[in-house]
Amino acid sequence: MYKYLLTPKSLSAVRSSSLGLLRFRSKFAGSKLWNCSFPARTLIQTLCLHTETEENRHISQSPSRTDRAMKYVLVTGGVVSGLGKGVTASSIGVVLKACGLRVTSIKIDPYLNTDAGTMSPFEHGEVFVLDDGGEVDLDLGNYERFLDVTLTRDNNITTGKIFQSVIEKERRGDYLGKTVQVVPHITDAIKNWIESVAVIPVDGQEGPADVCVIELGGTVGDIESMPFIEALRQLSFSVGHDNFCLVHVSLIPVLGVVGEQKTKPTQHSVRELRALGLTAHLLACRSAQPLLENTKEKLSQFCHVPAANILNIHDVPNIWHVPLLLRNQNAHHAVLKQLNLLSIATPPDLQDWTKMAETFDNLTNSVRIAMVGKYVGLTDSYLSVVKALLHACIACSLKPSIDWIAASDLEDDSAKLTPEAHAAAWETLRNAACVLVPGGFGDRGVRGMILAAKYARENNIPYLGICLGMQISVIEFARSVLGIERANSEEFDAQTSDRVVIFMPEGSTTHMGSTMRLGSRKTLLQTPDCITAKLYGNPQYVDERHRHRYEVNPQVIGALEEKGLKFVGKDETGNRMEILELPSHPFYVGVQFHPEFKSRPRRPSPLFLGFILAATGKLEAYLNIHQNGV
Numbered sequence: 001m002y003k004y005l006l007t008p009k010s011l012s013a014v015r016s017s018s019l020g021l022l023r024f025r026s027k028f029a030g031s032k033l034w035n036c037s038f039p040a041r042t043l044i045q046t047l048c049l050h051t052e053t054e055e056n057r058h059i060s061q062s063p064s065r066t067d068r069a070m071k072y073v074l075v076t077g078g079v080v081s082g083l084g085k086g087v088t089a090s091s092i093g094v095v096l097k098a099c100g101l102r103v104t105s106i107k108i109d110p111y112l113n114t115d116a117g118t119m120s121p122f123e124h125g126e127v128f129v130l131d132d133g134g135e136v137d138l139d140l141g142n143y144e145r146f147l148d149v150t151l152t153r154d155n156n157i158t159t160g161k162i163f164q165s166v167i168e169k170e171r172r173g174d175y176l177g178k179t180v181q182v183v184p185h186i187t188d189a190i191k192n193w194i195e196s197v198a199v200i201p202v203d204g205q206e207g208p209a210d211v212c213v214i215e216l217g218g219t220v221g222d223i224e225s226m227p228f229i230e231a232l233r234q235l236s237f238s239v240g241h242d243n244f245c246l247v248h249v250s251l252i253p254v255l256g257v258v259g260e261q262k263t264k265p266t267q268h269s270v271r272e273l274r275a276l277g278l279t280a281h282l283l284a285c286r287s288a289q290p291l292l293e294n295t296k297e298k299l300s301q302f303c304h305v306p307a308a309n310i311l312n313i314h315d316v317p318n319i320w321h322v323p324l325l326l327r328n329q330n331a332h333h334a335v336l337k338q339l340n341l342l343s344i345a346t347p348p349d350l351q352d353w354t355k356m357a358e359t360f361d362n363l364t365n366s367v368r369i370a371m372v373g374k375y376v377g378l379t380d381s382y383l384s385v386v387k388a389l390l391h392a393c394i395a396c397s398l399k400p401s402i403d404w405i406a407a408s409d410l411e412d413d414s415a416k417l418t419p420e421a422h423a424a425a426w427e428t429l430r431n432a433a434c435v436l437v438p439g440g441f442g443d444r445g446v447r448g449m450i451l452a453a454k455y456a457r458e459n460n461i462p463y464l465g466i467c468l469g470m471q472i473s474v475i476e477f478a479r480s481v482l483g484i485e486r487a488n489s490e491e492f493d494a495q496t497s498d499r500v501v502i503f504m505p506e507g508s509t510t511h512m513g514s515t516m517r518l519g520s521r522k523t524l525l526q527t528p529d530c531i532t533a534k535l536y537g538n539p540q541y542v543d544e545r546h547r548h549r550y551e552v553n554p555q556v557i558g559a560l561e562e563k564g565l566k567f568v569g570k571d572e573t574g575n576r577m578e579i580l581e582l583p584s585h586p587f588y589v590g591v592q593f594h595p596e597f598k599s600r601p602r603r604p605s606p607l608f609l610g611f612i613l614a615a616t617g618k619l620e621a622y623l624n625i626h627q628n629g630v
């Protein structure tokens with residue numbers, strides 16, 4: 001049990017809480033405790049937090065497993081962006097978890113967008129979707145996959161969210177006539193948000209985690225991250241030095257013919273951090289080659305960090321090696337020591353993890369997967385799909401070989417305008433063992449996707465259509481098999497008389513804003529006699545994440561089913577089509593949801609697994625063995 005300590009500080013934190021409405025989806029969700037209004041919840045949480053007051057200081061000194069203060073690991077970045085800060089932060093989490101600690105995480109994105117929902121995948125990579133419908137930065141996907149946790153929308157903090165909550169409070173008059181300022185109002189809001197979210201259980205167990213890894217997006221010194229840096233400085237002070245550990249990720253470039261490893265950029269960024277009041281306890285140095293001993297010494301001397309706390313993350317064959325690299329350099333020891341957790345933690349057990357990383361390295365046989373999409377220029381746009389394919393391939397001892405096909409290159413127009421690209425795209429499609437059409441928005445490339453779905457259907461090539469990919473297969477089937485030439489989705493042709501995919505919002509039918517169907521929804525399986533039911537182990541329903549606005553028109557279901565396209569998964573009302581299959585085909589599956597978001601390294605998504613098994617001719621044998629849902 002938690003010690004519920006009512007201290008003056010916790011009470012004032014309750015009074016000053018500015019988080020707004022947090023929607024908690026925890027073990028306690030649904031209980032009265034967690035349905036209460038935000039300030040009341042904050043009170044409960046704040047009482048669970050052990051702020052360093054005279055009354056509760058003893059807790060952090062005699063930490064039993066449940067009575068400790070929250071421990072924070074802050075991961076910042078210096079020199080350049082794109083250093084793999086997210087992977088480093090999640091890897092630190094993996095190592096701490098391997099030491100027997102429960103870990104949660106928070107990602108701070110200092111941009112002004114409220115969430116990632118409106119951000120272009122071309123620019124920012126995929127929008128990751130959480131169980132609670134949060135549309136968040138793709139790094140949260142990394143955390144969910146690495147730490148095997150289920151995060152909430154509040155685990156992703158943005159400047160937009162913070163400012164919105166403060167401005168809402170100001171409009172309500174909660175500041176009692178005071179001038180509302182970045183310091184202290186914005187910084188207080190950030191601190192309160194962090195402390196409140198850190199205690200939400202994300203691993204299916206009760207009570208808060210032991211450690212919260214906070215990743216601060218961007219690079220230290222960015223104007224937009226200043227309020228966060230200041231809030232984190234204050235947090236480091238208020239939680240106390242043995243509850244706060246800062247890992248600074250930096251770059252060690254190699255210049256010139258001599259190939260000298262340069263430490264100056266890192267020195268500068270550590271100095272910048274110190275000027276802002278934050279001290280790095282560990283340095284995680286990214287480099288192409290391992291760091292030389294004298295590079296480390298220099299860094300230690302000029303950055304004020306013990307040599308043992310200077311970690312080197314050099315290039316590795318795959319990202320699963322990063323936690324191993326950290327463990328090999330005793331990163332866990334340095335972090336645990338800083339957080340005064342050495343007496344509680346166990347030696348890191350990364351046996352399974354090692355096996356997984358090494359299995360990946362040693363895969364020889366590959367399977368060619370054609371990915372026919374719109375945003376193929378930036379592979380991060382489909383990051384979770386790529387990861388889900390990887391998880392499934394590894395389970396089949398195969399190396400994924402993804403052939404990216406820009407859908408528009410498959411179209412007839414492209415044969416005239418860019419004949420070479422057209423020929424190459426078709427050649428690639430024909431050489432693939434299976435075809436995947438992932439999610440997407442807008443009509444670009446849709447005709448190419450329809451051609452790819454047709455090709456897969458007519459040639460018995462395994463096909464997996466995700467969200468847009470499912471809608472594409474319905475349009476294709478209606479056109480080719482039902483002969484409805486103008487069959488289309490309202491999204492691509494609002495005027496079409498043959499709307500086989502229509503706008504079916506859960507809420508308003510007149511407003512586009514907030515009409516997306518988002519997050520986890522139940523899909524009831526209509527029959528055990530279908531590939532999907534068997535792959536999932538014959539449950540009554542599956543819970544997968546959604547992010548879409550359009551759906552298959554319920555009025556055309558009868559005609560489609562008569563010609564052989566079966567809707568084997570529907571929502572609880574029976575009006576929304578969730579899963580389609582073509583029983584006459586070895587594997588032709590379309591899903592309105594996104595199974596990729598819940599795929600995990602050692603627990604591949606059943607649909608991706610089935611897709612890869614089908615691509616290698618092993619699905620039938622697998623289903624025979626797993627008939628009873630093992």
Ligand code: GLN
Nearest residue numbers: 439440467468548549550
């Ligand atoms: N654009 C389609 C819709 O809104 C599909 C969305 C998706 O693939 N995520 O329904």
